[in-house]
Amino acid sequence: MAQNTDVATAAAAPRKAKKSQKPSGTSGMSRALVRRETISAYCFLLPSLVFFVGFVVVPMFICLFYSFLDYGLGGVAGFAGLDNYIQLFQDEVFHKGFMNTLLIVVVAVPTVTAFSLWVGSAIYKMHTIPRSFFRCVFYLPVVTGSVAVTVVWKWILHPYNGLLNQIAGTTGFDWLGNASTAIWFIILILFTTSIGQPIVLYVAALGNVDTSIIEAAQVDGATKLQVFWKIKWPAIMSTTLYVLVITTINSFQCFALIQLLTRGGPLNSTMTIMYQVYDTAYRLQDFGYANAIGVILAIIIAIFSAIQFKLAKTDN
Amino acid sequence: MNKHMDLTGTSPGYRVFSAIVLILLALFFIFPLYWIITGSFKDVIEINARQPVWFPQSPTLDNYVRLFEHPALRWLFNIVFISGAAMILTCLTASLAGYALAKKRFIGRSVLFTIIICAMALPKQVIVIPLLQEMTYLHMNDTLWAVILPTVGWPFGVFLMKQFAETIPTEILEAARVDGSGELNTFVKVVFPMIKPGVGALAIFTFVNAWNDYFLQLVMLGSDDKLTLPVGIANLQGEMSSDFGLIMAGAALAAIPIVAVFIIFQKYFTQGIAMGAVKG
Structure with missing residues (x-):
């Protein structure tokens, strides 16, 4: 999995370099640009993230949490620690x-x-x-x-x-x-x-x-x-x-x-x-x-x- | 001559061998669908025959008549609705998100991408218990939306659209910005037309996958009028396990629409999937 991020960042690197070479790109402007890009990127991502976070990421963490509970037919009976795993x-x-x-x-x-x-x-x-x-x-x-x-x-x-x-x-x-x-x-x-x-x-x-x-x-x-x-x-x-x-x-x-x-x-x-x-x-x-x-x-x-x-x- | 043969490909003997093996395998792969369709027209005697009946001798619609004593058309409508809604929502959200992931340099980008990749490897079945409770909390338990929303949340679409959006030349986006085009305008006028083949592939892929996501439908839907065709057939099979004529009629009703959709849009589907993955 880690390799994928490497690939992603490696792919991003040359483009970043290209951008900074441009005559118009001063360091102050590029920071403003990054902020602008970040805001607009999350606007584009928002609809997708609502579904992804709401129905994949959140249940994933709840699942992890439940795995440490004694949780049966009668509801949560208490904290089980690692009992389920044992x-x-x-x-x-x-x-x-x-x-x-x-x-x-x-x-x-x-x-x-x-x-x-x-x-x-x-x-x-x-x-x-x-x-x-x-x-x-x-x-x-x-x-x-x-x-x-x-x-x-x-x-x-x-x-x-x-x-x-x-x-x-x-x-x-x-x-x-x-x-x-x-x-x-x-x-x-x-x-x-x-x-x-x-x-x-x-x-x-x-x-x-x-x-x-x-x-x-x-x-x-x-x-x-x-x-x-x-x-x-x-x-x-x-x-x-x-x-x-x-x-x-x-x-x-x-x-x-x-x-x-x-x-x-x-x-x-x-x-x-x-x-x-x-x-x-x-x-x-x-x-x-x-x-x-x-x-x-x-x-x-x-x-x-x-x-x-x-x-x-x-x-x- | 021999040299020439080598350049064009493989030896004739091997070619004949591989053609025969391919055709035999093709028959093996077509056979289940053939057996479903012919089986759905067989009468009780032929279904229970002790000898193979390769083709129904006296075709009957009796199995379909009995199938429609159950709310099978309702189940068909439900599965079409689920697949259609999941398809539209996934294409909309994933094309926006995929473009942002591919073309915007923003804070948290690589972290987000890593989470998406990891989530793709996660089996849906693992998160289904919390998901079910979430749906109860949102008062969507036992509704079609309980199946649609998690399907849209599945990040494969975002991943595929990112692969496609990466082919857009950055220069074109820069040019649009210089011309004073707004972000959304750039997306609609410049980006979307360029990733259209990808959206087409994703649409078919999502539709077929949502149609066949038996597990999610099984867990999320309960009452008889909310079931989908796959779950309905599975239930019939559980209740009347030896009435294969009826079960084959149900299987045919579930399989034929989706196979038709696939064959009609095959080209976009195979192209899109191959393009998305090869670049990954």
Whole structure:
């Protein structure tokens, strides 16, 4: 996250320098200018900030505050200190949810990234119509909506009426009711609803790679793989980073799938941190604890994003 | 000849292979939507058949008739209203804010930008309990606004519009200022026309995302006439879990409008998203 601010300030620096070089810009005037700019900037920002502060930032701090309270069905029963957080470490369900979330992220993120890069590479040189067609098709599950996609999969995976068992000849097998298969179907469906945006991004990024460098390298006898790793891969690095981050966030947030297909079961085999927040708040009505899990989830996502930024930076 | 092949791309064998794989995958990705639509026209016998029925043999509207015994049109109106209002408000506020973040040098700019980036990584689900209480306090609990307002607050739009506004040459803004153009006038006459493609992309993106934000709708809305189509279908699925014909009719009603919107505006959407992110 910190890198982004660096980029922002670095981008701002040359412009500032340019401004001060102008003959009309004395130091006294530039201070007045800064004040003027600040006032007008906040006027432009105000409508957006009302919503952002009111419905994102404020609830964020309330959430942090609640996580230190003993706050259940009967209202706030007192200050709990770190009790909610200590409870997390002893909570079997949380352990299970943590491991499942990790499994989903570790499997889904590299698969989605590699697969969308492959599809992007395969279609970016096509003519407009087939390219738009494929891009659209892979985006279809995203647009169709998580609920519609989930209910149709529920039908496909149904033990008796479901298409999968009819084709595979495994009538009666309950894929979602089995603790060892359920999570893999969650990951598969998550995968189909995750690759649309990365493909759009990769098609655009690959289309922007300078073809003259590639041609020059090929004339010099570079192989396909060399062209890819030495020229294309570095050129699309910022896209890959963005894809990694959004896919990670998406995987952490996968909710409709779990709520509609398995409700975290069987035997917590599809319980995730995300679903536990919901379950703890709405079924168990333990708001203090739910908020503590939420805070931990936010911290885990922040750590993952930071690691990805770091890795991408050292790669460059 | 061989050299020439290398220059134009990949070997023919690989091309055929990748074309076949792509087409098979495309079929796999289209299939859920196909199964929803055909399923919504199947009768009870075909829905519960023990053999796959690839296409409804005797198409029936019975599933839709039963769907409209529930307030499905009301749910459709609600989701259109939520998505439309969120779209308009987000585009207005985000284009103003994105321009300020990109083009104004002001005190607190980098701090604000950092907070926006961090908030984008925060799952909405984390803040939903305080959000729900806030809505109760504002007497907006169980109204469509309880879904709209947090959607507008989500900072992705500001981030995207900032990326777009950064492409505006500073010289043009300086020139407008020298000509005595006021701040708002500059925005309307100079800035907005230049970031229009971005606003278009953001509009579609917000509309589609608001339509599909099942979690927020589920938590914020309760009474039957306030539900949205996705939540309504999810409830139907919970109540009558094996009536797949009815559920597919609901899924089709929820999916077809949004897929149509996407296909019609596909060009702006993909261009805008790609432009915004590539520069980021």
